[in-house]
Each structure stands twice: as C-alpha cells, then as structure tokens.
Amino acid sequence: MDHEAILALYDRQLRLGARPDGPGTRVERVGPVVRQTGPAHAWNGILWSGLQERDADEAVAEQIRHFTTLDLPFEWKVYGHDGPADLADRLRAAGFTVEDEETLMVAEGAALPTVVDLPEGVRLVPVTDAAGVALVTEVHDRAFGGDSSHIGRQLLDALAATPDTVAAVLAMAGDEPVSAARLELYPGTDFAGLWGGGTVEAWRGRGLYRALVAFRTRIAVERGHRYVQVDAAATSRPILGRLGFTALTTTTPYVYVPQGREGLQGLPGSQGSQG
Numbered sequence: 081m082d083h084e085a086i087l088a089l090y091d092r093q094l095r096l097g098a099r100p101d102g103p104g105t106r107v108e109r110v111g112p113v114v115r116q117t118g119p120a121h122a123w124n125g126i127l128w129s130g131l132q133e134r135d136a137d138e139a140v141a142e143q144i145r146h147f148t149t150l151d152l153p154f155e156w157k158v159y160g161h162d163g164p165a166d167l168a169d170r171l172r173a174a175g176f177t178v179e180d181e182e183t184l185m186v187a188e189g190a191a192l193p194t195v196v197d198l199p200e201g202v203r204l205v206p207v208t209d210a211a212g213v214a215l216v217t218e219v220h221d222r223a224f225g226g227d228s229s230h231i232g233r234q235l236l237d238a239l240a241a242t243p244d245t246v247a248a249v250l251a252m253a254g255d256e257p258v259s260a261a262r263l264e265l266y267p268g269t270d271f272a273g274l275w276g277g278g279t280v281e282a283w284r285g286r287g288l289y290r291a292l293v294a295f296r297t298r299i300a301v302e303r304g305h306r307y308v309q310v311d312a313a314a315t316s317r318p319i320l321g322r323l324g325f326t327a328l329t330t331t332t333p334y335v336y337v338p339q340g341r342e343g344l345q346g347l348p349g350s351q352g353s354q355g
Contacts, residue, residue: 081326086186086307086328087161093266094266095127096128098114099267100116101245102234115154117147121230123234131164132164137174144175148338152338153335155334156171157331168334174336176336177335177336179332179334180333181331182311183330184309186271186310186325189307192297193323194295202288204295205251205252206247213232215250215260216232223279248261249262249296253283259278259292260277260278261278261296262296263296265299269305273308273310277316312325
C-alpha cells in the first residue's frame with residue numbers, strides 16, 4: 081500500500097470533498113477551511129484546513145466566531161500532517177480543549193477477513209428502526225461510559241433520510257445487546273468508515289470486535305468501496321493491525337465550547353471512534 085497516495089486520496093475525498101452527514105447539516109469551504117454546521121445533536125466542526133503561519137490565527141478566530149454565533153460547541157479535527165506545525169498550540173491558546181489522540185488506520189477491504197465467527201449463543205441483528213437504535217445507544221453507554229444519545233439521534237436521522245449511507249449491527253446474546261457498531265458509506269468515494277465498535281465489559285475478549293469488523297467490511301466491499309478506514313483508539317489499534325489495517329496518520333479532536341456552555345460533558349454530536 082502506498083501510504084502517501086492513500087492519505088492524499090483520503091484528504092481529497094473525505095475531507096476536502098466531504099458531504100453533509102445528516103439532515104439539516106451543510107458542508108462549506110470558507111477560505112482555507114472546510115467545515116460542517118448542523119443541529120446541536122449533529123457533528124459540528126472543522127473537517128479540513130490548509131493553514132499557513134500567516135493566516136492560522138485569523139482562520140481559527142473566524143471559526144470560533146461562526147460556531148459561537150450559533151451557540152454550538154464544535155470540534156477541530158487535527159490530523160498529524162496538518163499545518164502549520166504549531167497548529168495544536170494555537171488551538172489551545174484560543175481556548176480549545178484537547179481530547180485523546182487516535183490513529184487513522186486503513187485497509188483494502190478485499191484483503192480483510194469477511195467470515196463472521198461468533199461465540200456460541202450470539203447472533204448478529206441489523207439495526208433498522210428506533211428500537212434497534214435504542215439498543216445501540218445502550219451498548220455504547222455501557223461500553224464507553226457517558227451519554228451516547230446524540231449518536232443514537234444521528235443514526236436515526238441517517239436511517240430515515242439516507243439509509244444507503246449507513247449500516248448498524250447489534251450482537252445479541254439471547255435478549256441482551258452485548259456489542260454494537262456502525263458502518264458509514266461515503267457515496268462516490270473509495271472509502272467506507274467503521275465507527276462506534278463497542279462491547280460491554282463482560283463480553284470482551286471473545287472475538288466480537290473482530291466479528292463486527294468482518295461483517296461491516298463485507299458490506300463495504302459489496303457496495304463497491306475499496307478501502308475501509310477507522311479512527312482507532314489505543315485499545316483498538318493492535319487488533320486492527322493484526323487484521324491487516326495500517327496506520328496512515330494521527331487524528332486529534334480539539335473541542336471548543338462557547339461561553340456559558342462549559343458544563344457540557346464531551347461534545348454533542350461527536351462522531352465516535354473505536355471502529
């Protein structure tokens with residue numbers, strides 16, 4: 081795999097050429113920045129930036145003005161190859177809070193395992209309605225902690241408005257949801273994204289994460305997407321590496337919360353990670 085070429089393709093298709101990811105959202109390029117703006121429960125933030133030292137501070141200030149006027153917290157998604165070299169320092173100085181670094185990992189779907197191997201007594205159930213989405217949210221709350229209701233709202237929006245761009249799946253042990261994940265399909269691009277892969281603590285280490293990767297990869301390949309990508313947390317990276325994913329760069333969320341909303345826990349509309 082030509083890492084430089086794949087990273088350039090990723091930037092061109094999913095960052096510079098990003099499309100709105102839900103109802104009521106819009107993506108626009110404003111000077112050296114591509115941003116998404118939408119409802120409070122959506123992901124709001126900066127998808128791409130091509131900043132130079134001479135214009136970086138003004139561009140950061142302009143994005144703060146834009147989202148603060150709308151009273152929206154937002155995320156500046158900083159990739160390891162973004163410039164200028166001190167962008168992270170500039171964001172912190174402007175009032176952003178840094179969250180955990182993740183690793184952008186990519187694999188060719190055709191080279192990944194697509195056979196779903198489940199523990200005895202576990203079955204996979206596609207998510208197609210509000211009841212299924214509620215179970216996905218329950219799994220995320222239990223697996224990651226915190227409130228995942230905004231992710232459920234986003235998933236409901238996508239299933240209703242653009243069902244061909246998303247697929248979600250639950251692993252059920254009897255009547256108990258024990259793992260969940262979703263697949264985001266980016267029409268007209270070479271990529272599909274794995275998001276939100278989470279397993280409740282009692283069921284970890286039994287192969288459910290790998291099974292959900294295989295299940296979603298098969299769908300991505302069938303839909304014509306060459307590459308599968310993940311923003312991988314440290315806990316997921318070793319598993320993905322063994323499956324055949326390779327690291328391209330890092331990605332770090334920098335979050336800005338308008339004055340008066342500092343009590344928010346995390347960022348509403350966060351895209352999630354884990355794969």
